[in-house]
Amino acid sequence: ETGxxxxxxxxxxxxxxxxxxxxxxxxxxxxxxxxxxxxxQGPQFIFQYYREEENGRGNFPPRFSGLQFPNYSSELNVNxxxxxxxxxxxCASSWDYQETQYFGPGTRLLVL
Amino acid sequence: xxxxxxxxxxMSVQEAETVTLSxxxxxxxxxxxxxWYKQPPSRQMILVIRQEAYKQQNATENRFSVNFQKAAKSxxxxxxxxxxxxxxxxxxxxxxxxxxxxxxTFGKGTxxxxxx
Numbered sequence: 001e002t003g004x005x006x007x008x009x010x011x012x013x014x015x016x017x018x019x020x021x022x023x024x025x026x027x028x029x030x031x032x033x034x035x036x037x038x039x040x041q042g043p044q045f046i047f048q049y050y051r052e053e054e055n056g057r058g059n060f061p062p063r064f065s066g067l068q069f070p071n072y073s074s075e076l077n078v079n080x081x082x083x084x085x086x087x088x089x090x091c092a093s094s095w096d097y098q099e100t101q102y103f104g105p106g107t108r109l110l111v112l
Numbered sequence: 113x114x115x116x117x118x119x120x121x122x123m124s125v126q127e128a129e130t131v132t133l134s135x136x137x138x139x140x141x142x143x144x145x146x147x148w149y150k151q152p153p154s155r156q157m158i159l160v161i162r163q164e165a166y167k168q169q170n171a172t173e174n175r176f177s178v179n180f181q182k183a184a185k186s187x188x189x190x191x192x193x194x195x196x197x198x199x200x201x202x203x204x205x206x207x208x209x210x211x212x213x214x215x216x217t218f219g220k221g222t223x224x225x226x227x228x
Contacts, residue, residue: 033215042116042203042218043157056214088155097214099145099207103157 002027004093004104012110013081021076021107023091031055031097032074034066037088037106049074050097078109086111114139116206118219125194126227132179133189133222135204141165144208146180146187147216152200160202163187191224199226 005024013019025032031050035043045058049068063079072093078085088108092101115138125131137146148160163171163180170178175195179188191198204219 031214035216040220042205042220043216045215045217048214050214058215090157092157092216097209099209100147100159100162101216102159103149105154105156108155 004091004102006089006091006104006107008107009105010108010110012112014112015081015083017081017111018077018079019081019109021078021089021091021109022073023076023093023104024073025091025093026102029093029095029102030072031094032068032072033092033094033101034074034076035090035092036060036085037090038084039087043090046076048097055097081111083111085109114141114206114208114217116204116217116219118204118222120222121220122223122225124225124227125191127196128193130190130192131194131224133191133202133204133224135187135189135219137185137187137204137206139185139206139208141208141210143210144206146178147205147207148176148178148189149203149205149218150198150200151203151221157203161189194226196226196228199224 033048034046037043047057048055052068068074088106091104094101146163150158175192201221205216
């Protein structure tokens with residue numbers, strides 16, 4: 001069984017740029033959720049994708065957008081990066097948006 | 113909105129001893145799930161234990177057990193025979209899945225140090 005993977009591991013961008021983060025769900029899982037974890041905080045829910053459709057969204061602006069592909073992998077896109085977007089971005093997968101979510105190792109984004 | 117509170121920013125324990133991490137939550141739902149996740153310095157969030165609210169029996173996973181008090185909205189994690197590898201940030205999380213709310217809501221975490 002393959003776990004959740006994310007790429008890249010680390011990323012440095014400058015303010016105003018755009019970034020794409022990628023996530024491959026655990027084998028057999030069709031739901032991907034994205035979370036933002038600022039330093040010293042718990043993760044905050046960004047949005048969830050289920051069978052290629054957005055299935056819930058947290059309190060994040062529209063410049064945070066996502067996709068899910070037929071193989072259930074997912075992308076998180078952030079446009080017009082701001083300094084406050086610097087954080088650890090976590091992807092989690094589950095089956096049929098059920099409660100138990102398994103996390104990937106995260107992508108550390110630094111915006112300068 | 114549901115909230116999760118972890119009132120202990122940091123805790124420490126001696127190796128082989130027992131430690132309890134506290135968590136309280138606020139919800140008006142009757143059916144929900146609670147979790148403890150562990151996040152070591154490697155950053156990966158690892159599921160430690162899960163509790164269904166409709167089950168009165170407290171969940172256990174080897175050295176990890178919970179004390180779930182539904183009326184008090186309390187969900188503490190007990191780690192027995194603490195090991196050096198238990199050192200990590202521990203997060204309490206809530207999920208109810210109602211009203212298109214399929215997200216985990218996390219507390220701010222408790223940093224656990226294990227002293228040899």
